[in-house]
Amino acid sequence: MTIRKKLYLKKSVAMKRITRILLSYCIYLVSGLLAPSLLAQTSAQAQPEARALLFVNADEKNAYWQRQVGFAQAVALSFNIELVVEYISPKVRAHLREVEHISKTLDTSQVKFDYVISTLPQQNENALLQALEKRQIPLLSIKSNLSQLDNQVSSPRQAYPLWLGHITIDDVYAGFVAAKQLINHAAKHTGCKPAECRFNLMAISGEQYSPIAQQREAGLRRALKYSQQVNLVQTINSDWSPESAYGLMNQALQKNSAELFWVADADIARATVTSLGYNNFIAGEHALVGAIGWSNDVVDLIEFGNLEFSLGGDFMLAGWALILMTDYLSGRDFKQDSGVLIKTKLSKLDRSSLYSLGQFIKQPEWQEGRLRSFAKRYNPNLKRYLFSAEHFIRQAGVGVNP
Numbered sequence: 001m002t003i004r005k006k007l008y009l010k011k012s013v014a015m016k017r018i019t020r021i022l023l024s025y026c027i028y029l030v031s032g033l034l035a036p037s038l039l040a041q042t043s044a045q046a047q048p049e050a051r052a053l054l055f056v057n058a059d060e061k062n063a064y065w066q067r068q069v070g071f072a073q074a075v076a077l078s079f080n081i082e083l084v085v086e087y088i089s090p091k092v093r094a095h096l097r098e099v100e101h102i103s104k105t106l107d108t109s110q111v112k113f114d115y116v117i118s119t120l121p122q123q124n125e126n127a128l129l130q131a132l133e134k135r136q137i138p139l140l141s142i143k144s145n146l147s148q149l150d151n152q153v154s155s156p157r158q159a160y161p162l163w164l165g166h167i168t169i170d171d172v173y174a175g176f177v178a179a180k181q182l183i184n185h186a187a188k189h190t191g192c193k194p195a196e197c198r199f200n201l202m203a204i205s206g207e208q209y210s211p212i213a214q215q216r217e218a219g220l221r222r223a224l225k226y227s228q229q230v231n232l233v234q235t236i237n238s239d240w241s242p243e244s245a246y247g248l249m250n251q252a253l254q255k256n257s258a259e260l261f262w263v264a265d266a267d268i269a270r271a272t273v274t275s276l277g278y279n280n281f282i283a284g285e286h287a288l289v290g291a292i293g294w295s296n297d298v299v300d301l302i303e304f305g306n307l308e309f310s311l312g313g314d315f316m317l318a319g320w321a322l323i324l325m326t327d328y329l330s331g332r333d334f335k336q337d338s339g340v341l342i343k344t345k346l347s348k349l350d351r352s353s354l355y356s357l358g359q360f361i362k363q364p365e366w367q368e369g370r371l372r373s374f375a376k377r378y379n380p381n382l383k384r385y386l387f388s389a390e391h392f393i394r395q396a397g398v399g400v401n402p
Contacts, residue, residue, distance in 0.1 A: 048082035050329055051112065052081055052114060052322060053086060055105075055118035056069065057119050059089075060087045064295070064315060067364070068315045070364060071318070078366070078369070078371040079371075079372065079375065081322060081326070089101075096121070096123060098128070099124050102116075106135055114138070115164075116138070116139045117142060119142060119144045129160040139162060139163050140321045143314065155340065155341060165324065165334065165340040166340065168317065170344065171215035172219040173219060173345060174219060174346050176219035177346070179201075179223035179290075180223050181290055181309055181311075181348065186288050189288060197229060198231075199259045200230075200257065200259055201230050202232075202233055202234050202235075202258040203232065203234070203261075204263045205236065205265075213237065230260070236249060240265060243271070246275050249275035250278060253275065259287055262290060263290065264291075266295040266297065266298050266310060269291040269295075269310065270297045270301065273301055290307070293312050294310060295361075296361070298310045299349070299354070299358040299362055302349065302354055310348075313390070316387070320385075323374055332376045338385055345388070360393050367396050367397070367398055
């Protein structure tokens with residue numbers, strides 16, 4: 001190899017090294033200029049719109065609350081809300097120490113929450129409201145029955161200004177509609193006119209002193225005033241468990257007979273049908289059963305013809321509360337639209353809606369983009385809230401026809 005070639009090769013290698021150095025330096029300069037904006041953008045994306053704390057006064061394995069939490073998490077994800085779910089253990093609940101647990105959770109948290117969503121612990125409602133007011137944390141309560149509260153604090157934004165609102169279902173109306181629907185189904189089943197049909201009805205409800213059971217039973221009695229040809233032969237007050245309902249049903253059927261069975265809760269619907277079978281009644285043929293509440297069991301019972309219908313959808317209350325608080329924090333106070341005491345109505349699941357709603361209840365999956373359309377912050381065209389489970393599922397459920 002000649003000296004000229006050697007010099008040429010050395011020069012080429014040197015030029016390549018210089019080029020690499022210059023290129024690296026340019027990349028360094030550009031990255032230095034872009035990095036702050038990229039970091040800021042990433043930080044903005046990671047920053048939640050709000051931080052919410054949901055207290056669940058039940059076990060983590062409770063099927064109803066799993067459904068409730070699942071929908072709330074879907075809303076939180078869609079709305080960029082950091083949602084923390086805190087379950088209150090049976091031991092704490094048994095000793096009525098829910099408020100102490102909630103206070104400790106808030107005081108020891110590394111995160112400052114913008115608001116709390118929770119039921120109101122029975123017998124400790126005032127204590128919870130005082131604890132949150134002291135810490136200046138807004139509350140939107142769900143599900144609890146307010147009929148037992150003192151008149152001075154029975155409504156949000158009065159004695160406790162940071163108790164912003166309460167959303168629940170109308171239990172009296174639920175009991176009323178369940179009874180009317182059951183009578184109508186029975187009339188169609190027998191071919192007689194609803195005003196002329198004569199039936200015996202047995203009610204299977206919850207604890208005698210439970211406000212929810214009392215209100216649903218009040219709705220039942222109101223419906224029977226308009227259907228005097230239907231005779232209420234007995235009201236069974238279980239402890240809300242299937243085991244309790246099953247045992248009490250067996251005892252009742254030894255003494256009384258009925259054609260219609262009004263059931264106050266989804267968890268005891270299966271027990272009612274099983275007890276009827278044990279006593280040689282086939283639900284759907286010898287007896288008709290209507291219930292309140294949705295569960296996988298309820299879907300199966302309707303599919304097999306053992307249950308005429310069930311009214312449900314209250315598992316969306318926590319998610320609806322997140323929607324209301326999203327609007328409130330953005331300057332759109334839900335009080336102007338719905339007031340501070342919001343009572344929603346349940347949706348009906350029967351064989352006609354089983355294909356669409358039933359499959360979704362068993363395997364819920366939400367279209368996040370469509371969930372945003374239920375908040376006024378993201379949907380300026382929304383004039384009034386429509387908190388209906390069927391409406392939400394048909395509009396935002398994956399694989400469900402509107």
